[in-house]
Amino acid sequence: VQDSFGWFTDAYRRLIEWAAVIERLSGFQTALEQAEQKSPSLQSHQTDLPHHSGKVVLQNLTVYTQTGSPLLTDIHLQARSPEWVLLEGRSGIGKSTLLRVLAGLWPYYHGSFSLEGSRLFFPQRPYLPTDTLRQTVSYPYSACQDDHLIQTVLKQVGLNSPTGRLHTLMNDLDTSYEWHGILSGGEQQRLSLARALLHKPQILFLDEATNQLDDESALMLMQTLKQHLP
Incomplete structure:
Protein backbone atom coordinates (compact mmCIF):
# COMPACT_ATOMS: atom_id res chain seq x y z
CA VAL A 1 0.00 0.00 0.00
CA GLN A 2 2.77 2.40 0.88
CA ASP A 3 4.52 1.70 -2.46
CA SER A 4 1.26 2.22 -4.35
CA PHE A 5 0.57 5.60 -2.79
CA GLY A 6 4.22 6.54 -3.15
CA TRP A 7 3.92 6.27 -6.94
CA PHE A 8 2.24 9.68 -7.08
CA THR A 9 5.18 11.29 -5.31
CA ASP A 10 7.74 9.50 -7.47
CA ALA A 11 5.90 10.29 -10.72
CA TYR A 12 4.98 13.88 -9.84
CA ARG A 13 7.59 15.39 -12.17
CA ARG A 14 6.44 13.22 -15.08
CA LEU A 15 2.80 14.07 -14.41
CA ILE A 16 3.61 17.79 -14.57
CA GLU A 17 5.48 17.32 -17.84
CA TRP A 18 2.58 15.37 -19.35
CA ALA A 19 0.13 18.03 -18.21
CA ALA A 20 2.25 20.75 -19.87
CA VAL A 21 2.38 18.78 -23.15
CA ILE A 22 -1.39 18.28 -23.13
CA GLU A 23 -1.94 21.98 -22.42
CA ARG A 24 0.29 22.99 -25.36
CA LEU A 25 -1.45 20.56 -27.71
CA SER A 26 -4.82 21.83 -26.57
CA GLY A 27 -3.75 25.42 -27.24
CA PHE A 28 -2.42 24.43 -30.66
CA GLN A 29 -5.71 22.71 -31.54
CA THR A 30 -7.67 25.78 -30.40
CA ALA A 31 -5.49 28.05 -32.53
CA LEU A 32 -6.07 25.84 -35.59
CA GLU A 33 -9.82 25.94 -35.07
CA GLN A 34 -9.75 29.73 -34.71
CA ALA A 35 -7.73 30.07 -37.92
CA GLU A 36 -10.30 27.98 -39.78
CA GLN A 37 -13.14 30.10 -38.42
CA LYS A 38 -11.90 33.32 -40.00
CA SER A 39 -13.72 36.55 -39.32
CA PRO A 40 -16.36 37.41 -41.97
CA SER A 41 -14.33 40.42 -43.17
CA LEU A 42 -11.53 38.09 -44.24
CA GLN A 43 -13.67 35.38 -45.79
CA SER A 44 -12.67 34.46 -49.30
CA HIS A 45 -13.24 31.95 -52.02
CA GLN A 46 -10.53 29.74 -53.43
CA THR A 47 -10.96 27.65 -56.55
CA ASP A 48 -8.71 24.76 -57.39
CA LEU A 49 -9.21 24.10 -61.07
CA PRO A 50 -8.46 20.83 -62.88
CA HIS A 51 -4.79 20.17 -63.57
CA HIS A 52 -4.57 20.74 -67.33
CA SER A 53 -1.92 23.44 -67.63
CA GLY A 54 0.04 25.84 -65.49
CA LYS A 55 -2.14 28.87 -64.78
CA VAL A 56 -2.38 31.33 -61.88
CA VAL A 57 -5.24 33.81 -61.47
CA LEU A 58 -5.58 36.32 -58.60
CA GLN A 59 -8.69 38.51 -58.40
CA ASN A 60 -9.14 41.37 -55.92
CA LEU A 61 -6.82 39.61 -53.50
CA THR A 62 -5.93 41.43 -50.30
CA VAL A 63 -3.53 39.90 -47.78
CA TYR A 64 -3.83 40.76 -44.07
CA THR A 65 -1.74 40.34 -40.98
CA GLN A 66 -3.09 38.17 -38.16
CA THR A 67 -4.51 41.30 -36.54
CA GLY A 68 -6.40 42.31 -39.68
CA SER A 69 -4.08 45.04 -40.99
CA PRO A 70 -3.71 44.97 -44.81
CA LEU A 71 -0.31 44.03 -46.25
CA LEU A 72 -0.94 43.78 -50.00
CA THR A 73 -4.21 45.11 -51.35
CA ASP A 74 -6.37 44.54 -54.42
CA ILE A 75 -3.98 42.27 -56.34
CA HIS A 76 -4.93 41.25 -59.87
CA LEU A 77 -2.77 38.76 -61.75
CA GLN A 78 -3.10 36.34 -64.62
CA ALA A 79 -0.14 34.19 -65.63
CA ARG A 80 0.27 30.90 -67.41
CA SER A 81 3.18 28.70 -68.41
CA PRO A 82 5.71 29.30 -69.88
CA GLU A 83 5.61 32.82 -68.35
CA TRP A 84 7.97 33.80 -65.53
CA VAL A 85 6.62 36.49 -63.17
CA LEU A 86 8.79 38.47 -60.74
CA LEU A 87 7.23 39.88 -57.57
CA GLU A 88 9.56 42.65 -56.43
CA GLY A 89 9.38 45.11 -53.56
CA ARG A 90 10.96 46.25 -50.33
CA SER A 91 11.44 43.83 -47.47
CA GLY A 92 8.41 43.31 -45.23
CA ILE A 93 5.62 44.32 -47.63
CA GLY A 94 4.17 40.78 -47.68
CA LYS A 95 5.69 38.97 -50.67
CA SER A 96 6.36 35.76 -48.74
CA THR A 97 2.97 36.03 -47.03
CA LEU A 98 1.28 36.19 -50.44
CA LEU A 99 2.95 32.91 -51.38
CA ARG A 100 1.80 31.40 -48.09
CA VAL A 101 -1.77 32.38 -49.05
CA LEU A 102 -1.42 30.62 -52.41
CA ALA A 103 0.04 27.57 -50.64
CA GLY A 104 -2.95 27.44 -48.29
CA LEU A 105 -0.86 28.23 -45.21
CA TRP A 106 -2.14 31.75 -44.46
CA PRO A 107 -5.90 32.15 -43.90
CA TYR A 108 -5.95 35.94 -43.49
CA TYR A 109 -6.93 37.22 -46.91
CA HIS A 110 -9.92 38.44 -48.90
CA GLY A 111 -10.63 37.86 -52.57
CA SER A 112 -10.13 34.82 -54.75
CA PHE A 113 -7.40 32.95 -56.55
CA SER A 114 -7.12 29.83 -58.65
CA LEU A 115 -4.13 27.59 -59.37
CA GLU A 116 -4.55 25.35 -62.38
CA GLY A 117 -1.94 22.62 -62.65
CA SER A 118 0.48 20.76 -60.42
CA ARG A 119 2.62 23.07 -58.29
CA LEU A 120 5.49 23.16 -55.83
CA PHE A 121 6.49 25.89 -53.36
Missing part, protein backbone atom coordinates in the same frame (compact mmCIF):
# COMPACT_ATOMS: atom_id res chain seq x y z
CA PHE A 122 10.13 26.57 -52.52
CA PRO A 123 10.77 28.80 -49.45
CA GLN A 124 14.06 30.50 -48.59
CA ARG A 125 14.88 27.80 -46.04
CA PRO A 126 13.89 24.45 -47.51
CA TYR A 127 12.43 21.66 -45.43
CA LEU A 128 14.90 18.78 -45.34
CA PRO A 129 13.74 15.93 -43.10
CA THR A 130 16.14 13.67 -41.26
CA ASP A 131 15.71 10.87 -43.74
CA THR A 132 17.31 9.11 -46.67
CA LEU A 133 18.47 11.06 -49.70
CA ARG A 134 15.84 9.23 -51.75
CA GLN A 135 13.01 10.38 -49.46
CA THR A 136 14.42 13.90 -49.07
CA VAL A 137 14.73 14.67 -52.78
CA SER A 138 11.31 13.07 -53.43
CA TYR A 139 9.53 15.17 -50.78
CA PRO A 140 6.60 15.96 -50.63
CA TYR A 141 5.65 12.92 -52.73
CA SER A 142 6.37 9.23 -52.27
CA ALA A 143 9.94 8.08 -52.74
CA CYS A 144 11.19 7.82 -56.31
CA GLN A 145 12.61 4.36 -56.98
CA ASP A 146 14.60 5.34 -60.07
CA ASP A 147 18.19 5.69 -58.77
CA HIS A 148 19.51 6.98 -62.10
CA LEU A 149 16.86 9.71 -62.27
CA ILE A 150 17.63 10.89 -58.73
CA GLN A 151 21.37 11.05 -59.43
CA THR A 152 20.70 12.87 -62.71
CA VAL A 153 18.67 15.67 -61.10
CA LEU A 154 21.24 16.03 -58.32
CA LYS A 155 23.93 16.53 -60.96
CA GLN A 156 21.75 19.00 -62.86
CA VAL A 157 21.58 21.29 -59.81
CA GLY A 158 25.33 21.06 -59.29
CA LEU A 159 25.53 18.71 -56.31
CA ASN A 160 28.10 16.43 -57.95
CA SER A 161 31.07 18.70 -57.27
CA PRO A 162 34.05 16.67 -55.93
CA THR A 163 34.45 19.27 -53.17
CA GLY A 164 30.77 19.17 -52.18
CA ARG A 165 29.52 17.33 -49.11
CA LEU A 166 26.95 15.42 -51.15
CA HIS A 167 29.40 14.04 -53.71
CA THR A 168 30.33 11.00 -51.59
CA LEU A 169 26.68 10.34 -50.62
CA MET A 170 25.06 10.40 -54.06
CA ASN A 171 25.39 6.62 -54.43
CA ASP A 172 24.02 6.03 -50.93
CA LEU A 173 20.35 6.84 -51.39
CA ASP A 174 18.90 4.77 -48.55
CA THR A 175 20.81 5.83 -45.45
CA SER A 176 19.25 8.50 -43.20
CA TYR A 177 21.18 11.70 -42.48
CA GLU A 178 20.47 14.98 -40.74
CA TRP A 179 20.81 17.11 -43.86
CA HIS A 180 20.65 20.49 -42.13
CA GLY A 181 23.81 19.52 -40.26
CA ILE A 182 25.62 18.13 -43.30
CA LEU A 183 24.87 20.56 -46.13
CA SER A 184 25.60 24.28 -46.40
CA GLY A 185 22.77 26.74 -47.01
CA GLY A 186 23.47 26.83 -50.74
CA GLU A 187 23.63 23.05 -50.99
CA GLN A 188 20.33 22.77 -49.14
CA GLN A 189 18.71 25.09 -51.68
CA ARG A 190 20.21 23.12 -54.57
CA LEU A 191 18.84 19.89 -53.09
CA SER A 192 15.44 21.51 -52.67
CA LEU A 193 15.32 22.66 -56.30
CA ALA A 194 16.29 19.17 -57.45
CA ARG A 195 12.75 18.27 -56.39
CA ALA A 196 11.40 20.50 -59.15
CA LEU A 197 13.45 18.69 -61.78
CA LEU A 198 12.33 15.34 -60.36
CA HIS A 199 8.59 16.06 -60.13
CA LYS A 200 8.28 18.55 -63.06
CA PRO A 201 5.36 20.64 -61.72
CA GLN A 202 3.48 22.98 -64.04
CA ILE A 203 3.80 25.88 -61.57
CA LEU A 204 6.84 26.79 -59.46
CA PHE A 205 6.69 29.32 -56.62
CA LEU A 206 10.20 30.45 -55.67
CA ASP A 207 10.56 32.62 -52.55
CA GLU A 208 14.20 33.73 -52.87
CA ALA A 209 14.99 30.06 -53.27
CA THR A 210 18.59 30.79 -54.37
CA ASN A 211 19.50 33.58 -51.91
CA GLN A 212 22.20 31.39 -50.28
CA LEU A 213 24.07 31.08 -53.58
CA ASP A 214 26.40 33.49 -55.33
CA ASP A 215 24.92 35.38 -58.29
CA GLU A 216 26.62 33.24 -60.94
CA SER A 217 25.48 29.97 -59.38
CA ALA A 218 21.95 31.29 -58.87
CA LEU A 219 21.74 32.38 -62.51
CA MET A 220 23.00 29.00 -63.74
CA LEU A 221 20.42 27.24 -61.56
CA MET A 222 17.58 29.38 -62.93
CA GLN A 223 18.75 28.64 -66.47
CA THR A 224 18.76 24.92 -65.64
CA LEU A 225 15.16 25.14 -64.40
CA LYS A 226 14.08 26.98 -67.54
CA GLN A 227 15.86 24.48 -69.77
CA HIS A 228 14.47 21.33 -68.16
CA LEU A 229 11.04 22.72 -67.21
CA PRO A 230 10.03 24.64 -70.35
Whole structure:
Protein backbone atom coordinates (compact mmCIF):
# COMPACT_ATOMS: atom_id res chain seq x y z
CA VAL A 1 0.00 0.00 0.00
CA GLN A 2 2.77 2.40 0.88
CA ASP A 3 4.52 1.70 -2.46
CA SER A 4 1.26 2.22 -4.35
CA PHE A 5 0.57 5.60 -2.79
CA GLY A 6 4.22 6.54 -3.15
CA TRP A 7 3.92 6.27 -6.94
CA PHE A 8 2.24 9.68 -7.08
CA THR A 9 5.18 11.29 -5.31
CA ASP A 10 7.74 9.50 -7.47
CA ALA A 11 5.90 10.29 -10.72
CA TYR A 12 4.98 13.88 -9.84
CA ARG A 13 7.59 15.39 -12.17
CA ARG A 14 6.44 13.22 -15.08
CA LEU A 15 2.80 14.07 -14.41
CA ILE A 16 3.61 17.79 -14.57
CA GLU A 17 5.48 17.32 -17.84
CA TRP A 18 2.58 15.37 -19.35
CA ALA A 19 0.13 18.03 -18.21
CA ALA A 20 2.25 20.75 -19.87
CA VAL A 21 2.38 18.78 -23.15
CA ILE A 22 -1.39 18.28 -23.13
CA GLU A 23 -1.94 21.98 -22.42
CA ARG A 24 0.29 22.99 -25.36
CA LEU A 25 -1.45 20.56 -27.71
CA SER A 26 -4.82 21.83 -26.57
CA GLY A 27 -3.75 25.42 -27.24
CA PHE A 28 -2.42 24.43 -30.66
CA GLN A 29 -5.71 22.71 -31.54
CA THR A 30 -7.67 25.78 -30.40
CA ALA A 31 -5.49 28.05 -32.53
CA LEU A 32 -6.07 25.84 -35.59
CA GLU A 33 -9.82 25.94 -35.07
CA GLN A 34 -9.75 29.73 -34.71
CA ALA A 35 -7.73 30.07 -37.92
CA GLU A 36 -10.30 27.98 -39.78
CA GLN A 37 -13.14 30.10 -38.42
CA LYS A 38 -11.90 33.32 -40.00
CA SER A 39 -13.72 36.55 -39.32
CA PRO A 40 -16.36 37.41 -41.97
CA SER A 41 -14.33 40.42 -43.17
CA LEU A 42 -11.53 38.09 -44.24
CA GLN A 43 -13.67 35.38 -45.79
CA SER A 44 -12.67 34.46 -49.30
CA HIS A 45 -13.24 31.95 -52.02
CA GLN A 46 -10.53 29.74 -53.43
CA THR A 47 -10.96 27.65 -56.55
CA ASP A 48 -8.71 24.76 -57.39
CA LEU A 49 -9.21 24.10 -61.07
CA PRO A 50 -8.46 20.83 -62.88
CA HIS A 51 -4.79 20.17 -63.57
CA HIS A 52 -4.57 20.74 -67.33
CA SER A 53 -1.92 23.44 -67.63
CA GLY A 54 0.04 25.84 -65.49
CA LYS A 55 -2.14 28.87 -64.78
CA VAL A 56 -2.38 31.33 -61.88
CA VAL A 57 -5.24 33.81 -61.47
CA LEU A 58 -5.58 36.32 -58.60
CA GLN A 59 -8.69 38.51 -58.40
CA ASN A 60 -9.14 41.37 -55.92
CA LEU A 61 -6.82 39.61 -53.50
CA THR A 62 -5.93 41.43 -50.30
CA VAL A 63 -3.53 39.90 -47.78
CA TYR A 64 -3.83 40.76 -44.07
CA THR A 65 -1.74 40.34 -40.98
CA GLN A 66 -3.09 38.17 -38.16
CA THR A 67 -4.51 41.30 -36.54
CA GLY A 68 -6.40 42.31 -39.68
CA SER A 69 -4.08 45.04 -40.99
CA PRO A 70 -3.71 44.97 -44.81
CA LEU A 71 -0.31 44.03 -46.25
CA LEU A 72 -0.94 43.78 -50.00
CA THR A 73 -4.21 45.11 -51.35
CA ASP A 74 -6.37 44.54 -54.42
CA ILE A 75 -3.98 42.27 -56.34
CA HIS A 76 -4.93 41.25 -59.87
CA LEU A 77 -2.77 38.76 -61.75
CA GLN A 78 -3.10 36.34 -64.62
CA ALA A 79 -0.14 34.19 -65.63
CA ARG A 80 0.27 30.90 -67.41
CA SER A 81 3.18 28.70 -68.41
CA PRO A 82 5.71 29.30 -69.88
CA GLU A 83 5.61 32.82 -68.35
CA TRP A 84 7.97 33.80 -65.53
CA VAL A 85 6.62 36.49 -63.17
CA LEU A 86 8.79 38.47 -60.74
CA LEU A 87 7.23 39.88 -57.57
CA GLU A 88 9.56 42.65 -56.43
CA GLY A 89 9.38 45.11 -53.56
CA ARG A 90 10.96 46.25 -50.33
CA SER A 91 11.44 43.83 -47.47
CA GLY A 92 8.41 43.31 -45.23
CA ILE A 93 5.62 44.32 -47.63
CA GLY A 94 4.17 40.78 -47.68
CA LYS A 95 5.69 38.97 -50.67
CA SER A 96 6.36 35.76 -48.74
CA THR A 97 2.97 36.03 -47.03
CA LEU A 98 1.28 36.19 -50.44
CA LEU A 99 2.95 32.91 -51.38
CA ARG A 100 1.80 31.40 -48.09
CA VAL A 101 -1.77 32.38 -49.05
CA LEU A 102 -1.42 30.62 -52.41
CA ALA A 103 0.04 27.57 -50.64
CA GLY A 104 -2.95 27.44 -48.29
CA LEU A 105 -0.86 28.23 -45.21
CA TRP A 106 -2.14 31.75 -44.46
CA PRO A 107 -5.90 32.15 -43.90
CA TYR A 108 -5.95 35.94 -43.49
CA TYR A 109 -6.93 37.22 -46.91
CA HIS A 110 -9.92 38.44 -48.90
CA GLY A 111 -10.63 37.86 -52.57
CA SER A 112 -10.13 34.82 -54.75
CA PHE A 113 -7.40 32.95 -56.55
CA SER A 114 -7.12 29.83 -58.65
CA LEU A 115 -4.13 27.59 -59.37
CA GLU A 116 -4.55 25.35 -62.38
CA GLY A 117 -1.94 22.62 -62.65
CA SER A 118 0.48 20.76 -60.42
CA ARG A 119 2.62 23.07 -58.29
CA LEU A 120 5.49 23.16 -55.83
CA PHE A 121 6.49 25.89 -53.36
CA PHE A 122 10.13 26.57 -52.52
CA PRO A 123 10.77 28.80 -49.45
CA GLN A 124 14.06 30.50 -48.59
CA ARG A 125 14.88 27.80 -46.04
CA PRO A 126 13.89 24.45 -47.51
CA TYR A 127 12.43 21.66 -45.43
CA LEU A 128 14.90 18.78 -45.34
CA PRO A 129 13.74 15.93 -43.10
CA THR A 130 16.14 13.67 -41.26
CA ASP A 131 15.71 10.87 -43.74
CA THR A 132 17.31 9.11 -46.67
CA LEU A 133 18.47 11.06 -49.70
CA ARG A 134 15.84 9.23 -51.75
CA GLN A 135 13.01 10.38 -49.46
CA THR A 136 14.42 13.90 -49.07
CA VAL A 137 14.73 14.67 -52.78
CA SER A 138 11.31 13.07 -53.43
CA TYR A 139 9.53 15.17 -50.78
CA PRO A 140 6.60 15.96 -50.63
CA TYR A 141 5.65 12.92 -52.73
CA SER A 142 6.37 9.23 -52.27
CA ALA A 143 9.94 8.08 -52.74
CA CYS A 144 11.19 7.82 -56.31
CA GLN A 145 12.61 4.36 -56.98
CA ASP A 146 14.60 5.34 -60.07
CA ASP A 147 18.19 5.69 -58.77
CA HIS A 148 19.51 6.98 -62.10
CA LEU A 149 16.86 9.71 -62.27
CA ILE A 150 17.63 10.89 -58.73
CA GLN A 151 21.37 11.05 -59.43
CA THR A 152 20.70 12.87 -62.71
CA VAL A 153 18.67 15.67 -61.10
CA LEU A 154 21.24 16.03 -58.32
CA LYS A 155 23.93 16.53 -60.96
CA GLN A 156 21.75 19.00 -62.86
CA VAL A 157 21.58 21.29 -59.81
CA GLY A 158 25.33 21.06 -59.29
CA LEU A 159 25.53 18.71 -56.31
CA ASN A 160 28.10 16.43 -57.95
CA SER A 161 31.07 18.70 -57.27
CA PRO A 162 34.05 16.67 -55.93
CA THR A 163 34.45 19.27 -53.17
CA GLY A 164 30.77 19.17 -52.18
CA ARG A 165 29.52 17.33 -49.11
CA LEU A 166 26.95 15.42 -51.15
CA HIS A 167 29.40 14.04 -53.71
CA THR A 168 30.33 11.00 -51.59
CA LEU A 169 26.68 10.34 -50.62
CA MET A 170 25.06 10.40 -54.06
CA ASN A 171 25.39 6.62 -54.43
CA ASP A 172 24.02 6.03 -50.93
CA LEU A 173 20.35 6.84 -51.39
CA ASP A 174 18.90 4.77 -48.55
CA THR A 175 20.81 5.83 -45.45
CA SER A 176 19.25 8.50 -43.20
CA TYR A 177 21.18 11.70 -42.48
CA GLU A 178 20.47 14.98 -40.74
CA TRP A 179 20.81 17.11 -43.86
CA HIS A 180 20.65 20.49 -42.13
CA GLY A 181 23.81 19.52 -40.26
CA ILE A 182 25.62 18.13 -43.30
CA LEU A 183 24.87 20.56 -46.13
CA SER A 184 25.60 24.28 -46.40
CA GLY A 185 22.77 26.74 -47.01
CA GLY A 186 23.47 26.83 -50.74
CA GLU A 187 23.63 23.05 -50.99
CA GLN A 188 20.33 22.77 -49.14
CA GLN A 189 18.71 25.09 -51.68
CA ARG A 190 20.21 23.12 -54.57
CA LEU A 191 18.84 19.89 -53.09
CA SER A 192 15.44 21.51 -52.67
CA LEU A 193 15.32 22.66 -56.30
CA ALA A 194 16.29 19.17 -57.45
CA ARG A 195 12.75 18.27 -56.39
CA ALA A 196 11.40 20.50 -59.15
CA LEU A 197 13.45 18.69 -61.78
CA LEU A 198 12.33 15.34 -60.36
CA HIS A 199 8.59 16.06 -60.13
CA LYS A 200 8.28 18.55 -63.06
CA PRO A 201 5.36 20.64 -61.72
CA GLN A 202 3.48 22.98 -64.04
CA ILE A 203 3.80 25.88 -61.57
CA LEU A 204 6.84 26.79 -59.46
CA PHE A 205 6.69 29.32 -56.62
CA LEU A 206 10.20 30.45 -55.67
CA ASP A 207 10.56 32.62 -52.55
CA GLU A 208 14.20 33.73 -52.87
CA ALA A 209 14.99 30.06 -53.27
CA THR A 210 18.59 30.79 -54.37
CA ASN A 211 19.50 33.58 -51.91
CA GLN A 212 22.20 31.39 -50.28
CA LEU A 213 24.07 31.08 -53.58
CA ASP A 214 26.40 33.49 -55.33
CA ASP A 215 24.92 35.38 -58.29
CA GLU A 216 26.62 33.24 -60.94
CA SER A 217 25.48 29.97 -59.38
CA ALA A 218 21.95 31.29 -58.87
CA LEU A 219 21.74 32.38 -62.51
CA MET A 220 23.00 29.00 -63.74
CA LEU A 221 20.42 27.24 -61.56
CA MET A 222 17.58 29.38 -62.93
CA GLN A 223 18.75 28.64 -66.47
CA THR A 224 18.76 24.92 -65.64
CA LEU A 225 15.16 25.14 -64.40
CA LYS A 226 14.08 26.98 -67.54
CA GLN A 227 15.86 24.48 -69.77
CA HIS A 228 14.47 21.33 -68.16
CA LEU A 229 11.04 22.72 -67.21
CA PRO A 230 10.03 24.64 -70.35
